[in-house]
Amino acid sequence: MEEILREFKRFIKKKGLKYTQEREEILKEILSIKDHFDVEELYFRFKEKNSKISKASIYRTLSLLVEGGYIQEVYRQDGHSHYEVTLHKTPHLHFICIHCREVQEITDERLNGLIKEYEEEREYKLLTYHLEIFGLCKACRRLKL
Amino acid sequence: MEEILREFKRFIKKKGLKYTQEREEILKEILSIKDHFDVEELYFRFKEKNSKISKASIYRTLSLLVEGGYIQEVYRQDGHSHYEVTLHKTPHLHFICIHCREVQEITDERLNGLIKEYEEEREYKLLTYHLEIFGLCKACRRLKL
DNA sequence: ATTAAAATTGAAAATCAATTTCAATTAGAG
DNA sequence: CTCTAATTGAAATTGATTTTCAATTTTAAT
Numbered sequence: 260m261e262e263i264l265r266e267f268k269r270f271i272k273k274k275g276l277k278y279t280q281e282r283e284e285i286l287k288e289i290l291s292i293k294d295h296f297d298v299e300e301l302y303f304r305f306k307e308k309n310s311k312i313s314k315a316s317i318y319r320t321l322s323l324l325v326e327g328g329y330i331q332e333v334y335r336q337d338g339h340s341h342y343e344v345t346l347h348k349t350p351h352l353h354f355i356c357i358h359c360r361e362v363q364e365i366t367d368e369r370l371n372g373l374i375k376e377y378e379e380e381r382e383y384k385l386l387t388y389h390l391e392i393f394g395l396c397k398a399c400r401r402l403k404l
Numbered sequence: 405m406e407e408i409l410r411e412f413k414r415f416i417k418k419k420g421l422k423y424t425q426e427r428e429e430i431l432k433e434i435l436s437i438k439d440h441f442d443v444e445e446l447y448f449r450f451k452e453k454n455s456k457i458s459k460a461s462i463y464r465t466l467s468l469l470v471e472g473g474y475i476q477e478v479y480r481q482d483g484h485s486h487y488e489v490t491l492h493k494t495p496h497l498h499f500i501c502i503h504c505r506e507v508q509e510i511t512d513e514r515l516n517g518l519i520k521e522y523e524e525e526r527e528y529k530l531l532t533y534h535l536e537i538f539g540l541c542k543a544c545r546r547l548k549l
Numbered sequence: 550a551t552t553a554a555a556a557t558t559g560a561a562a563a564t565c566a567a568t569t570t571c572a573a574t575t576a577g578a579g
Numbered sequence: 580c581t582c583t584a585a586t587t588g589a590a591a592t593t594g595a596t597t598t599t600c601a602a603t604t605t606t607a608a609t
Contacts, residue, residue, distance in 0.1 A: 277576050277585055298566080313588045318567060335480065338596080339566055352535075354528060365522055373518070374537065377510055383499060384540040390497075392519065395529040422556055422605050443595080458559045463596060483567080484595055 260290055263329070270327045281312055285320040286329065295333060295341045295362060334391050336360065345387075350374075352390035358399035405435055408474070415472045426457055430465040431474065440478060440486045440507060479536050481505065490532075495519075497535035503544040 267286055268278045288304055289296065298317055305312045321342065324330045332340045334353055351366040370390070378385045412431055413423045433449055434441065443462055450457045466487065469475045477485045479498055486507075496511040515535070523530045 275585090279576070279586065281587070311588080314566095315568080315589080316587065319586085352522075354522070354526070357531065363526075365526075367518065367522075370515075370518055373512065373515055377497075377499070377512075377537070378539070381499070381508075381510075382542040382545065383537070384545045385537060386502065386539040388535065388537040390533065390535040392522070392528070392530060392533040394523070394531040397527040400527065400529045420556090424557065424605070426558070456559080459595095460559065460561095460597080461557085464557085483593095 260287075263290060267324075267327065267329065271323070276323075281316050282320050282323070284310065284312060285317060286324065289324070289330060289342075289344060292344070295343045297339055297341045299339075328387075331387055331389075333389060334362070350388065352392065354392045354394070354396070356396035356399055357393055358395055358402075361396055363396070405432075408435060412469075412472065412474065416468070421468075426461050427465050427468070429455065429457060430462060431469065434469070434475060434487075434489060437489070440488045442484055442486045444484075473532075476532055476534075478534060479507070495533065497537065499537045499539070499541070501541035501544055502538055503540055503547075506541055508541070 264283060264286065267283075271278045271282065284305075285301070288301060292300075298314060298321070301317050302312075302314055305317075321330065325332060325342075328345055330342045331345045333343050334341050334355060336355070349366050350371050351364045352370065354363045354365060356362075374385065374388055377383070409428060409431065412428075416423045416427065429450075430446070433446060437445075443459060443466070446462050447457075447459055450462075466475065470477060470487075473490055475487045476490045478488050479486050479500060481500070495516050496509045497515065499508045499510060500506075501508075519530065519533055522528070
């Protein structure tokens with residue numbers, strides 16, 4: 260945690276920007292979230308603890324965090340973006356149930372292998388990837404929807 | 405083509421909806437597009453041929469086409485959705501160059517195999533999947549961006 | 550073919566996520 | 580501490596998508 264914050268400060272400084280309380284506070288809050296999150300969720304959390312961080316700042320900081328590779332936009336649901344922390348996580352895919360909206364993560368080294376292979380084969384410089392599988396989860400499937 | 409239109413008519417009828425000229429015209433136009441498309445592109449094409457189909461109708465018909473599995477929303481760029489025709493296409497992934505914005509398709513049976521495996525393993529009912537790889541293409545990579 | 554009811558249309562208004570503007574505040578180099 | 584440029588929150592704006600609604604069209608039943 261401390262290490263990530265220090266690293267983020269370095270990142271901000273290197274860009275000639277200022278390391279503000281708001282930026283640190285936003286990253287701290289994000290690091291405390293286990294699952295996926297969206298702007299509303301973050302805003303709500305700040306409201307709850309009487310922090311008056313604005314949505315504008317949240318949006319602005321999220322851009323920086325994506326740029327620095329700290330978080331990723333992983334999928335879109337209900338017309339807006341959902342994010343997750345990238346650091347210390349193996350690349351993985353998301354299974355999204357279109358009925359109950361549950362999101363499950365699946366990690367598979369074979370998938371990462373395939374993607375690395377495409378990268379080398381075509382001489383791409385891979386930055387990130389998203390694999391989203393849409394369908395019905397085991398439970399919702401049983402409801403015969 | 406004719407077969408797809410007939411099948412779409414059946415789909416519309418089964419839902420108790422009306423098979424209108426606009427819906428058919430929109431699907432026809434989409435089937436004539438090789439690559440990916442977005443709402444603007446479609447709207448522009450209708451304008452060009454003096455067809456007065458509205459954006460509202462385009463949006464409404466796209467929803468139906470997605471629901472029926474005729475098209476898929478494949479990625480988001482510049483704040484809006486991009487689609488492609490699903491029928492007769494093998495599932496595939498998209499490599500999106502963040503610099504020149506070129507989108508390349510990659511098909512790999514091994515990937516489809518892996519996904520089928522996840523589906524069976526977890527007893528999901530898979531509907532569709534999207535795999536997007538973001539990075540730099542061979543050409544843009546050379547520019548050392 | 551007419552007709553009537555219900556669905557669909559285009560145009561405009563509304564919605565909503567995301568971005569931008571701007572005056573006031575703050576970080577941080579010197 | 581001081582100064583300048585960057586950042587902030589709030590409000591305005593943008594732009595995609597959705598909704599509203601009166602006029603039109605489809606289609607099933609006459």
